[in-house]
Amino acid sequence: MQDLDPTDRLILNELQLDGRVSHAELATRIGLSTSACHRRVRRLEAEGVIDGYVMILDTEAIGRDLNVFVEVSLVSQSEESLRRFEEEVRDCPEVMSCHLVAGDADYLLHLAVQDHRDFERIHNQHLSRLAGVARLRSNFAIRTVYQTTRHLL
Numbered sequence: 001m002q003d004l005d006p007t008d009r010l011i012l013n014e015l016q017l018d019g020r021v022s023h024a025e026l027a028t029r030i031g032l033s034t035s036a037c038h039r040r041v042r043r044l045e046a047e048g049v050i051d052g053y054v055m056i057l058d059t060e061a062i063g064r065d066l067n068v069f070v071e072v073s074l075v076s077q078s079e080e081s082l083r084r085f086e087e088e089v090r091d092c093p094e095v096m097s098c099h100l101v102a103g104d105a106d107y108l109l110h111l112a113v114q115d116h117r118d119f120e121r122i123h124n125q126h127l128s129r130l131a132g133v134a135r136l137r138s139n140f141a142i143r144t145v146y147q148t149t150r151h152l153l
Helices: 006-017 023-030 034-046 079-089 116-125
Strands: 066-074 095-100 107-113 133-140
Touching: 006 023, 006 034, 023 034, 066 079, 066 116, 079 095, 079 107, 107 116, 116 133
Parallel strands: none
Antiparallel strands: 066 107, 066 133, 095 107
């Protein structure tokens, strides 16, 4: 982890709450001058601590509020098999995240889909055709209890 001082941590916590806050408002919230705040934010970006800024969509509003978690087991766990699978899974736009995991499966995918028919389409056209897939096991979320994008600093 980078050497982050308490002011850096304050900045990062505030930006996680509102990535669109102006440097002037951010400076006021953390007790710095606008120019000092701006310099720190730019340094955190340049050092890669701040990886980017995103917009979070209301999945219900865009009709993709069914979350599906898919465990993927591959035929082989060779470096080449893993690399090839990871390359191909990036081409499936409904996959929100892909994690290499330890346990019964090799990967855990999170998909945001419209409904079970949409998932069936994705399963048939994308997931079942991914390189080296031996088994897919899907779990449908009934309700999201808690979700955050914030990291504890």
